[in-house]
Amino acid sequence: MSASIRIIHARAIDAHGEYERLSLGIREGRIVHADATPPDGLWDIDIDAEGLLLAPAWIELAARLREPGATHKADIASELRAAARCGVAAVALPPDTRPVVDRPAVVDWIRTRVHGTGSPVQVHILGAATVNLAGTEISEMGALANAGCIGIAQCGDALRDTAVMRRVLEYAASFDLPLHVQPVDAALAGEGCAHEGAMATRMGLPPVPVAAETCAVGQWLSLVEATGARVHFGRLSSGRGAEMVAQARAAGLPVSADVALHQLLLTDAALRGFDTAAHVQPPLRSEADRATLCAQLAQGGISALCCDHQPHEFDAKNAPFDLSEPGASGLDTAWSMALSLLDAEIIDGPQLIRACHTQPLEILGQPAQGLAVGARADLVLLDRAQRAAVDPRLFTSRGRNTPLAGKTTGGSVALSCIAGVIEHESLDAHRLHR
């Protein structure tokens, strides 16, 4: 039985608005009281949240936990611990583990490992669209659904041709599974590792044109139009790609999209000095792309925000740029850097919660939560006054690889409560009473 918790006098945000005063009562992992006036009664833990910002926890749409197959980078236990510490209540796992999540046995194996950690963080597994993600043979999606996969994904791996793309979409729809795609035309992307533009040209890095994304988005949208099947576009990087998805959404197509936080905060200028921490796929793009991605997130054309968590060991990044492994460790900077979007007035508080909590739950097919009575008590207290430069040495994830090192945060996670259990708190002593 978990301890009962009372949080009083918080400022709060959820998807619907901002609240000057909100007090919560939490029992048995659920919110039992949510009102401007504090709840009465006896509570095991009493928290005075005056001056802090209360928000529903982050739901992460793409977190590589590196297990099975790459435990030299991270493991399920380490990354779920980091998620809980960082105010992330649920994570979706892409299927590109080794072995690939293309059969129920791998799903069962991951579930067993997750269960063994005792973590309260919910893990949603995406099954592979094709066997071994090779892009040719459709996987047993029915069996994957029965094993508990909540969606199907092909990650950034290519499907053989448009016929396979169509069949994957139709087959997934037969089992009511949404397809998560990372839109990239493999031929156009080639061996590219940097946005096609002045920076890549100057540095002599093989380029990835914007058309590598927009061509793929266009093909998928045509197939969605033809089949009516659901597609979630993950990790959009180009302004044009975002606009195409936004137009499709406005036209009523069943599509959604997310953008990685680093795409909103950085451009290809971060590649200066061949900084391999800034080697991500899709690549960091131009200032115009960044600005459009921000605008589309604010307007809802892009529905969700993710951190695209990809922890790496030191050696993976300690190489010449194109030989280094792409990806950034994102859990530790999710909240702290997302808050900086509020400072930059890119989005407001409710838009942020929609993007990092409400919409991801919907995309993953999970019930709505938030700060309402009856919701699972997944929440954070954010201290907007605790700003600091991002320091990877302090990360809880095993991956210290971030292109955001040195960036000033918009605040910190002062308390993380997942399923009614306090997983982390750095509150002043006077605020918390047991």
Added chain:
Amino acid sequence: MKTSAELQLDDDGRLRHLLTTEGMSRELLTEILDTAAQFAPVAGAPVKKVPLLRGRTVLNLFFEASTRTRTTFELAATRLSADVLNIDAQTSSTSKGETLFDMQRTLEAMQVDMFVIRHGSSGAAHFFAQHAAPGVSVLNAGDGRHAHPTQALLDMYTLRCHRPDISQLCVAIVGDLMHSRVARSDIHALRALGAREIRVIAPRTLMPSGIETLGVIPYTDMDRGLDGVDVVMLLRLQRERMRGSLLASPGEFHRAFGLTERRLAQLGSEALVMHPGPINRGVELAGDIAYSPQSLILQQVEHGIAIRMAVMAMIIGRGPTA
């Protein structure tokens, strides 16, 4: 994160490594060319050696096949009396799984003073310089599509021998700009020396995006691009890129972008022709042009040794580095 231009200088603004010509000051570039001029007579002396780098060890680490360039580096180091080691890194331990970082540590343990490195990845020399132990320098002999600074320096040296005031010149660089580290380094060097105008001429398939931000004017029409040009710098076209999705055929490339006798005649007798070699006769240029009076191609090869001697001497020939 330091850029290559910042990383290659020590606190006093002197060369600590040589990674790129980008961001190099006119003064430093001119100093290198002047130093090369001092070394040039060594080749004609009865004893082709000076004792400047006696006791120093230069290690040629070539991850890409190269006979000519490696030979000129080896000759340059030998003429400075350095001990020279050659490692054919294509068949060395990196192919057995050793990381570049570990390889560098291992080789540094052999008390090497300078790595001359050629690698297929842009930024590879920068990576070596970032991790270099105190007193160990890195000389970039070509990294991916990024930079080939000694080629650009020898090009500037050769050009200066014939046209002392480079600021008066309009220079066209022609060919595979997409994949060329030579082109990038030449552009930066020409800019540093204040060339009046730099043009780049290539089909769109070989023209990198945003190249105009390097301070050049792009042309896709060879005849228009060559109009009024003083110097034509031709780039080598790799054989595997002559057919396929980048170009239709070597013949069509030659007709559209090759330096033909007709085009050279239109430029006039004062125009100069350069090529980093090895040339593809009938592709980048008509065969006879290579050895015409207007061609500087063989001089470029000859000057490569003096330039490499100059750079080595400036980096490790002036006492222990930081």
